[in-house]
Amino acid sequence: METVLQTFELTKAYKTHKAVDSVNLTVRKGDIYGFLGQNGAGKTTTIRMIMGLIKPTAGEVELFGKKVTAKDTDHLERIGTIIEFPGFYPNLSVGENLEIHRYLMGMPDRKVVDESLELVGLQNVKTRKFSKLSLGMKQRLGIARALLHKPELLILDEPTNGLDPAGIKEIRRLILDLAETRHNTIMVSSHILSEVQLLAKRIGIIHQGRLVKEVDIEDIDKFNQHYLELKVKNDRKAVYVLEQKCNIKRYRMVDQGVIRIYEQLEESALLNRMLVQDGVEVSEISLRKDSLEDYFLNITGGTTDG
Incomplete structure (x- = not known):
């Protein structure tokens, strides 16, 4: 099966502390990959290195079959991300916030805003101020922004963090729908094990900075x-x-x-x-x-x- 994302001995050290230690993970095309670990295990640091937001101490990242370098950022056009809580202008409307992002990304087609809002079920609140949205709506808007440029790979860092059970269910349905209808490859980091079990086809377990296991969800039944x-x-x-x-x-x-x-x-x-x-x-x-x-x-x- 085609591989979309791989890391090779990816490491981030802060003085003597290794926040991420020699991580080798593989995300296959079309999968929902659950990146599972406790808070502080190294999930967000790993994602930040994948996206080039922080420089690895050692190791490499390969995206779409090509090694990532500091000079070559073309791969970013094929990725949509939410890392931690999505930031927006609180006094601007939902539509205005996405319009700003569309403009900054150099996308001439204004229709992508409406298309993204429809995908995440927010087409009816386009004129509502961001500050008036529920937490679940804010998270969905973050996903809408990540989808504006029609990425092949979607990376979502703790997308259900802080949501109530109803909000978690909404985000879960959205992620599953994106995988099924848009055929996005999706990497979801989370510390909520029950949610990962309902979403992912494959999981990677990170613990104290080390990737201790990668396994298909269906294979877990063989071990349990x-x-x-x-x-x-x-x-x-x-x-x-x-x-x-x-x-x-x-x-x-x-x-x-x-x-x-x-x-x-x-x-x-x-x-x-x-x-x-x-x-x-x-x-x-x-x-x-x-x-x-x-x-x-x-x-x-x-x-x-x-």
């Missing part, structure tokens, strides 16, 4: 396991019963009163009965499967932010 999750009052006694009377060896305590069992999955009724008979109060027992969050935690050995 089914398990029985028990919620009990007395987890010490429950563990004793499981080990000594049920011969359970493959289990894990994930929280106080929460136990995951990775064997005898078809024996949930029997396990429940034996626990109750020995005086263990079971409030819930259910068959589940590891999520992207579980996969992330297994890979990083850390915690999530969202």
Whole structure:
């Protein structure tokens, strides 16, 4: 499959601290690529280096099959970006803000403003001042600006940051629609694992500046396991019963009163009965499967932010 973006040992160091350390990532044409990591993991720094906004300490970026250099910026015409919160003039209207951007980018066709607003569902608020928009509308306007010049690659840095569930859902639908109808290749950075799982075809996990894993979402199912999750009052006694009377060896305590069992999955009724008979109060027992969050935690050995 054709590659749109690749990095080779991309590194950014500030004195002795490496914010990004030897990152090798690959974004394939037509994919939604989820760039996943905790806040401070190095996502935005990586994107800034890709866009030439900061100079790498070491390594290279390749876009559309061509190595990026400081002198050659032609590739930027093929990329649309939102990095952190999109900035606009608060006292100007939605349309006026996009008109300024269209003019600065040297695009003679005024129709691109209306086309971009229609793509993101803001055609009815063209005359509304930016300051009067909801946070979700402001984020969609940022995407509209990124789409003005019809880019092949769209890079969105935390596009749902600060949004309520309804706003997150709107942005998710928009990203999926852009991938399907416009055939954009999209790179989305986020610390919200559940959203990435709903969006991405492929993910890269960055942790403490290092890319620790790249994998197709569909392949995660091969790594993830089914398990029985028990919620009990007395987890010490429950563990004793499981080990000594049920011969359970493959289990894990994930929280106080929460136990995951990775064997005898078809024996949930029997396990429940034996626990109750020995005086263990079971409030819930259910068959589940590891999520992207579980996969992330297994890979990083850390915690999530969202």
